[in-house]
Each structure stands twice: as structure tokens, then as C-alpha cells.
Amino acid sequence: xxxxxxxxxxxxxxxxxxxxxxxxxxxxxxxxxxxxxxxxxxxxxxxxxxxxxxxxxxxxxxxxxxxxxxxxxxxxxxxxxxxxxxxxxxxxxxxxxxxxxxxxxxxxxxxxxxxxxxxxxxxxxxxxxxxxxxxxx
Numbered sequence: 804x805x806x807x808x809x810x811x812x813x814x815x816x817x818x819x820x821x822x823x824x825x826x827x828x829x830x831x832x833x834x835x836x837x838x839x840x841x842x843x844x845x846x847x848x849x850x851x852x853x854x855x856x857x858x859x860x861x862x863x864x865x866x867x868x869x870x871x872x873x874x875x876x877x878x879x880x881x882x883x884x885x886x887x888x889x890x891x892x893x894x895x896x897x898x899x900x901x902x903x904x905x906x907x908x909x910x911x912x913x914x915x916x917x918x919x920x921x922x923x924x925x926x927x928x929x930x931x932x933x934x935x936x937x938x939x940x
Contacts, residue, residue, distance in 0.1 A: 831886075832886035832887065833886075833912070833920065835886045836885055836886055836902065836908075836912065836920045837920060839882050839885065839886075839891065840891060840900050840901060840920060840921065840922045841922060842878055842882055843861060843864070843878055843882060843883075843891060843900050843922075843924075844900055844922045844924045845877075846858075846864040846875075846877035846878040847864070847877075847900070847924045848924070849877050850863065850864060850873070850875070850877055853872045853873060853874045854870045854871065854872040854873055855872065856870060857925075858924075859893060859895060860893060861878075861883055861890075861891060861892065861893060861900070863875075864876060864877040864878045865877075865878065865880055865883070885902055885906070885907075885908060886908075887902075887906065887907040887908040887909070888907045889902065889903075889906035889907040889908055890903070890906070891903075893924070894914055894921075897914075897923070898923055898924060898925045898926075899914065899921040899922060899923050899924070900921060900922050900924050901913070901914050901919060901920055901921030901922065902914065902919075902920055902921070908920075
């Protein structure tokens with residue numbers, strides 16, 4: 804292979820990488836955010852199972868809020884930061900965990916966005932309890 808051919812191959816590889824890299828980063832961030840939110844929802848379910856009370860703040864999963872039966876921490880502290888550098892929050896009205904409006908994430912992934920990354924923690928707990936009940940019987 805001549806040097807010119809090598810330069811052409813490297814240039815083509817660079818163009819392909821330039822085109823593919825942003826999409827790969829975007830998909831990686833979305834996957835991580837979905838995983839983090841599911842992890843937080845699991846923490847909420849465990850909190851409820853241990854205390855018998857609904858968890859309303861993500862911080863209550865990390866530090867004992869003084870509730871009887873608390874056996875946390877239920878999540879790792881690193882989980883509360885989303886891939887865009889902001890935080891996750893709970894929206895009590897809709898009972899969701901997700902990315903708040905005005906966060907560093909793209910608007911479409913925030914609460915109410917066209918591609919909202921969020922999770923209804925009450926529905927998750929109900930589904931989890933029903934699944935466990937089916938396994939027990």
C-alpha cells in the first residue's frame with residue numbers, strides 16, 4: 804500500500820468516525836439515563852417495601868430521613884447525576900422520576916418533552932409487587 808492509499812483510507816475512516824460518533828454518544832447518554840431512572844425507581848420500590856411509606860425525594864434514598872424501617876442507602880450517589888451533567892428529580896403530580904425542565908439535557912428528554920425520559924414509580928412498584936405475588940403462588 805502506498806502512502807497516498809494509506810492517507811485516503813485514514814481520511815475515509817476519519818469521516819466515518821466524525822459522522823458516527825455524535826450518534827453513538829447520544830445513544831449512550833439516553834441508555835444511561837434510562838438505566839439510572841430504572842435504578843432510582845427500584846430504590847423507590849425498596850424504600851416503600853422497607854418503610855411502608857412512599858418515597859417522594861431521591862435524596863431520601865441516599866440518607867436516612869428518620870423513617871422507621873429505612874435500610875438504605877438504596878442507590879449509589881453517582882446515579883443522581885444525569886449524563887448531561889444535571890440531576891434527576893421526582894414530579895409528584897405525575898408520580899414520575901425523570902429529568903426536570905430547564906436541566907442541562909436537551910429539552911425533548913425533559914419532563915413533558917417529545918422523547919421524555921421518565922418513569923412512573925408508583926406503577927413500577929405495583930407491577931413489581933404483582934410480579935412477586937405471582938412467583939409466590
